[in-house]
């Protein structure tokens with residue numbers, strides 16, 4: 673017989689693979705998760721992957737189109753620099769394309785930086 677409907681499309685098998693790593697959904701990472709992924713297999717989205725960011729020179733992750741400001745910042749993402757950036761991104765890297773007001777509470781920043789370091793290390 674003539675098929676009245678087009679066959680159902682293949683279920684998007686890619687979906688499972690496209691899902692960000694679980695660490696991205698950790699509540700402590702919530703302020704960043706709109707734009708960043710973290711954890712094994714994290715990919716760059718609006719923002720660059722933050723997997724392996726600790727110790728990375730700012731603006732150097734291959735394949736991500738950083739702003740000139742970020743590339744020229746000369747920063748290296750150790751815990752202290754990351755803390756300063758999260759507190760006030762535009763203060764540390766004037767002209768960065770990361771549109772984020774900053775986290776005022778030092779306790780929340782510390783927890784977040786510790787989480788990022790832990791997740792980076794758990795490879």
Ligand code: HEC
Pocket residue numbers: 703704705706707708718719720722725728729730731732733737738739740741742749754757758767768769770771772775784
């Ligand atoms: C609204 C989207 C957005 C949010 C929310 C956001 N970021 Fe970003 N982030 C970006 C973009 C875009 C860049 C690239 C900036 C540039 O090139 O100037 C970036 C860059 C960075 C970088 C530099 C990475 C590198 O390899 O040099 C770090 C570190 C970073 N973000 C951490 C964070 C953390 C931690 C949070 C959560 C507190 C956060 N970001 C929240 C969009 C965002």
